[in-house]
Amino acid sequence: MAVVLGPNRYGKAETRVVRVAREGEVHHLKDCTVSIALSGAMEAVHLAGDNAAVLPTDSQKNTVYAFAREHGIGEIEEFALLLARHFVDSQQAVHHARVAIDEHAWVRRGPHSFVRDGTEVRTCLVHHDRDGTSSVVSGLRDLVLLNSTGSEFHGFATDRYTTLAPATDRVLATAVTAGWRHAGPGTGSSADSYASSYADSYTGARECLLEAFAGTHSLSLQQTLYAMGRRVLERRPELCEVRLALPNRHHFLVDLAPFGLDNPGEVYYAADRPYGLIEGTVLDDAAPPAGPAWD
Amino acid sequence: MAVVLGPNRYGKAETRVVRVAREGEVHHLKDCTVSIALSGAMEAVHLAGDNAAVLPTDSQKNTVYAFAREHGIGEIEEFALLLARHFVDSQQAVHHARVAIDEHAWVRRGPHSFVRDGTEVRTCLVHHDRDGTSSVVSGLRDLVLLNSTGSEFHGFATDRYTTLAPATDRVLATAVTAGWRHAGPGTGSSADSYASSYADSYTGARECLLEAFAGTHSLSLQQTLYAMGRRVLERRPELCEVRLALPNRHHFLVDLAPFGLDNPGEVYYAADRPYGLIEGTVLDDAAPPAGPAWD
Amino acid sequence: MAVVLGPNRYGKAETRVVRVAREGEVHHLKDCTVSIALSGAMEAVHLAGDNAAVLPTDSQKNTVYAFAREHGIGEIEEFALLLARHFVDSQQAVHHARVAIDEHAWVRRGPHSFVRDGTEVRTCLVHHDRDGTSSVVSGLRDLVLLNSTGSEFHGFATDRYTTLAPATDRVLATAVTAGWRHAGPGTGSSADSYASSYADSYTGARECLLEAFAGTHSLSLQQTLYAMGRRVLERRPELCEVRLALPNRHHFLVDLAPFGLDNPGEVYYAADRPYGLIEGTVLDDAAPPAGPAWD
Amino acid sequence: MAVVLGPNRYGKAETRVVRVAREGEVHHLKDCTVSIALSGAMEAVHLAGDNAAVLPTDSQKNTVYAFAREHGIGEIEEFALLLARHFVDSQQAVHHARVAIDEHAWVRRGPHSFVRDGTEVRTCLVHHDRDGTSSVVSGLRDLVLLNSTGSEFHGFATDRYTTLAPATDRVLATAVTAGWRHAGPGTGSSADSYASSYADSYTGARECLLEAFAGTHSLSLQQTLYAMGRRVLERRPELCEVRLALPNRHHFLVDLAPFGLDNPGEVYYAADRPYGLIEGTVLDDAAPPAGPAWD
Incomplete structure (x- = not known):
């Protein structure tokens, strides 16, 4: 017997980002919870505590916020794909990224006033691999x-x-x-x-x-x-x-x-x-x- | 020093009752959670385990279901008052009743098909005393x-x-x-x-x-x-x-x-x-x- | 009829503070959730939005952390009294303070290693009034x-x-x-x-x-x-x-x-x-x- | 394109069973939550609503209780295997069974008195197939x-x-x-x-x-x-x-x-x-x- 490392992934889970888009008096709201999981050449960190391949989960959180500012948040699937591709494309050790987003719905009550709408949550789950393939699952729960x-x-x-x-x-x-x-x-x-x-x-x-x-x-x-x-x-x-x-x-x-x-x-x-x-x-x-x- | 019994109350909490009212093909739905608390001459049960004054919480639950059949469930405040008065009027040892009801909202999708509407809960809290006075607080949460x-x-x-x-x-x-x-x-x-x-x-x-x-x-x-x-x-x-x-x-x-x-x-x-x-x-x-x- | 302001209070709820006391290799752990509610001369803020009497809830949170450093956290009742008296004594507009603390238990597994112990939570609820009186309720839940x-x-x-x-x-x-x-x-x-x-x-x-x-x-x-x-x-x-x-x-x-x-x-x-x-x-x-x- | 049925399973989830074993004055307690999922020849029920192959989830629940009486509950893995094999062996349409059990721990306080111990839950996940193979995963959470x-x-x-x-x-x-x-x-x-x-x-x-x-x-x-x-x-x-x-x-x-x-x-x-x-x-x-x- 030899003990070996099997499949693994890591990332920042449940980063809550609220994005306000201002169109004069009228505001638009996106309220999302983003969970990221990266995988790839991660043997060294598991076996020896060598973090050279590990982009901190804190940086992943920052990326969510920065991308929300730079790109806005349109459909959650697009935002998830944007994030997933970013990590795979920019980090050599990251071979695969999984991004899941929950979107919490709000109903407009005024130009910049909103009421939360229901327990129902819109979801998406996106994968992107360094071989260039992506997959997109959309959905809902509750x-x-x-x-x-x-x-x-x-x-x-x-x-x-x-x-x-x-x-x-x-x-x-x-x-x-x-x-x-x-x-x-x-x-x-x-x-x-x-x-x-x-x-x-x-x-x-x-x-x-x-x-x-x-x-x-x-x-x-x-x-x-x-x-x-x-x-x-x-x-x-x-x-x-x-x-x-x-x-x-x-x-x-x-x-x-x-x-x-x-x-x-x-x-x-x-x-x-x-x-x-x-x-x-x-x-x-x-x-x-x-x-x-x-x- | 003497140890004495202070204020107390007991009852069945969170009885969930779903009431369907049938109007031919068209159904109407009431979905409520009812919590009852009774108080009165309850010294004997606390001090000696004598249950003669204790209407079982199981009977209280049954009353919720039976009243839902006999009287329907209109506004939750009315149903709560009906229950509160019933316990005070019918049980000599019960001097005071408190009934709280949560109502869970549903939106119609068809003649007998419904979708749960939101996290918001409509509430009421009713008190009735054997001196004949009642109080009604209505409200909401979430x-x-x-x-x-x-x-x-x-x-x-x-x-x-x-x-x-x-x-x-x-x-x-x-x-x-x-x-x-x-x-x-x-x-x-x-x-x-x-x-x-x-x-x-x-x-x-x-x-x-x-x-x-x-x-x-x-x-x-x-x-x-x-x-x-x-x-x-x-x-x-x-x-x-x-x-x-x-x-x-x-x-x-x-x-x-x-x-x-x-x-x-x-x-x-x-x-x-x-x-x-x-x-x-x-x-x-x-x-x-x-x-x-x-x- | 005239509409008037009745009883009111405000404060920071559920500030989670973890305090490590280091005794060489051996560490001691206190894990608490602190909720503060202050009341007093708060008419102006309710009626006119004048915040002059309002110590921000953010400052209350900071006080929890600073006091944890300055005084340590001994028994939660003592820490709650310390906080309650501080707010009443230092803020003229605060006539009364209520501090509730939940303590989450940990069991030692090593000099600086711990395992969470159970669902049970130790609690306290402390009041302090500017007339000098205090009350202390201790307890537990779950x-x-x-x-x-x-x-x-x-x-x-x-x-x-x-x-x-x-x-x-x-x-x-x-x-x-x-x-x-x-x-x-x-x-x-x-x-x-x-x-x-x-x-x-x-x-x-x-x-x-x-x-x-x-x-x-x-x-x-x-x-x-x-x-x-x-x-x-x-x-x-x-x-x-x-x-x-x-x-x-x-x-x-x-x-x-x-x-x-x-x-x-x-x-x-x-x-x-x-x-x-x-x-x-x-x-x-x-x-x-x-x-x-x-x- | 043709729409087809893919992988599916069904069963009773979260049946809570508390088993008392009496050894004279001294009682022993097992407190478990059992979730069952069966799969097999289930096309007819999905495509045509023909339930002939469907053992009701209510019967699955009853089986948990009856087996708890007949066989007791020893290690949860054994009880899960017993259940999984029973469904595969006794129902022709069931080709595979998955049984997951959570065990909630209690600590003894007297011959028949117990205190719940912690948030930690012992778990198992068992599979049994009609080809005779079984798998057992044990574990814990929280x-x-x-x-x-x-x-x-x-x-x-x-x-x-x-x-x-x-x-x-x-x-x-x-x-x-x-x-x-x-x-x-x-x-x-x-x-x-x-x-x-x-x-x-x-x-x-x-x-x-x-x-x-x-x-x-x-x-x-x-x-x-x-x-x-x-x-x-x-x-x-x-x-x-x-x-x-x-x-x-x-x-x-x-x-x-x-x-x-x-x-x-x-x-x-x-x-x-x-x-x-x-x-x-x-x-x-x-x-x-x-x-x-x-x-």
């Missing part, structure tokens, strides 16, 4: 949805431990975590023209998720998951793969019989734990290999 | 606001430990926790006619908070707090006292000079901790005594 | 306890909504939040000699809570609460009042009968919500008035 | 460590955005998330004799992490990470791979010069965000392929 009818669950497998009654009308509720992989950019050159569409892509994909959740008469949450992913791929040709994680936030019909009351689908107890967790991938069968896109 | 200009802070006291520079243009951001006390209902009889206005009152008071925050050129967060409370009282005659807790979520202008960049109010670092915390009460000088209303 | 037997609950009141079965052997689990008020210091002069006993007092009171929880055959959580408070007061003459908040973290015996299994007190489901919440005060009938001690 | 000296960081790469000063004496603090992969069991037959060593393995590996953290004079957190992983592999021949995620919880020396004070490594500000995040794998170069072990 989009909480509920259908108060139009959901069934029956005909399932049973075993010695099954007590669940079949349901022909149940509440279906979930908090969506979704990511969608862009077919491009594969190479740096086409990236910039491509970039302009991230906003459209986000709005469109999100709308597909909402529509498919609300519009699918559900026989299982798996069926709904697949319908959501399929809708995104069918409507958004720029995307080639969707991954969804859907907790099944159980809403149990309360038994009111002991109190002489019926409960025709009116009063529910929303449980915290345990919960079902349904995870799945829907993809274009011609999608290029994902590589590290989701890591 | 309403996150930001002004990207129109805020100054200078002319402050200084001491040996002061290093803060005066600011003539800063970001002002906070997460509002607010409560407003209703002048009525003082007695049970007038309560029901009064009740119909809780929804209006909430919408109106919330709008006052938003307007005053956005519209006040702020010389300090205290000044903004007072303006917010004052606006509510001036516009809503049914309210007699407002309490606000406003964390000052500091947004520090990042020093970009080391990178040869200026930063004219564009790039900020949003800090988590520490934060300023400004708490204050604004009231009508003719307000009746608060009694236990805020406890 | 002390999680469980008895797997020795707990019953029966003979309780019942109503139409009661379905709970009497229990003669149940699991009793809680997360203790406790505070104990020191009879002294009433005035500044005696405070310092008194101060040396805070560590003893903490260790002793905490041990009383643990002993009384483990040692009480419980007929209700209220009975256990009272026994815990009583034990503290009987053993610690320096204390005059104990306040406890005990969530009843329900552990439900799982019904295994559908699987042909009995469950003789072996397999439990630990629920998150809802939970019972038992709050109570136990005090020496000769305790001096609490004043703002618990606010 | 083990919070701090060295108040013996840590340096200098000689690092610099760029235009670097302002960090070299440090020759800094505080090093982290919250360890670690997993270690067992070389066996590769096949079912040898698993049971192997199982008896999980407790030893856990205690031993944890001690290695603590020792290496405290004992390494650190030139970078990467060096410490590697030393921690290496120590585990060198001492525990039953393990073949260690993965570590170490947030660098920055403790910044407070600048007290404005107050006329020096700060010789005594007063630190502990920041929440951003933080460095160092992730790395240390492995035996003869380790068998990991397969899905870490997924």
